[in-house]
Amino acid sequence: MHISQERHDEVIVVVPQGRIDSTTSAAFDAHLLGLPKTGQPRIVIDFANVDYISSAGLRVMLTLAKRVRDARGALALCSLDDTVRQVFELAGFLPLFAVEGSRDGAVRAVAGR
Numbered sequence: 001m002h003i004s005q006e007r008h009d010e011v012i013v014v015v016p017q018g019r020i021d022s023t024t025s026a027a028f029d030a031h032l033l034g035l036p037k038t039g040q041p042r043i044v045i046d047f048a049n050v051d052y053i054s055s056a057g058l059r060v061m062l063t064l065a066k067r068v069r070d071a072r073g074a075l076a077l078c079s080l081d082d083t084v085r086q087v088f089e090l091a092g093f094l095p096l097f098a099v100e101g102s103r104d105g106a107v108r109a110v111a112g113r
Helices: 025-035 055-070 081-091 103-111
Strands: 002-010 011-020 042-046 047-051 074-078 098-100
Touching: 002 025, 011 025, 011 055, 011 103, 025 055, 042 055, 042 103, 047 055, 047 081, 055 074, 074 103, 098 103
Parallel strands: 011 042, 011 047, 042 074, 074 098
Antiparallel strands: 002 011
């Protein structure tokens, strides 16, 4: 798995690539733990290059959502393909996240909070 990161003003966009599963979720979690913890974090996770997420990946996302909520920040997911979206839906996690169709929409959504 490759993870890149961009900054759009005060919004951090994390772009994982590949599968987020039991093999790669620890690296993904470690990357997310390295994000700023001060202030009100504004984070977008762009799933455009993710073709699979397992329960281990969902656990990482749930932990991130809790950390961002506790810090009174904002988190949005974007560009989920049908397979990844279905995993979030089946796990009942989709209502827990702001989900946008595009990166620009997600950045606008978290920047406005």
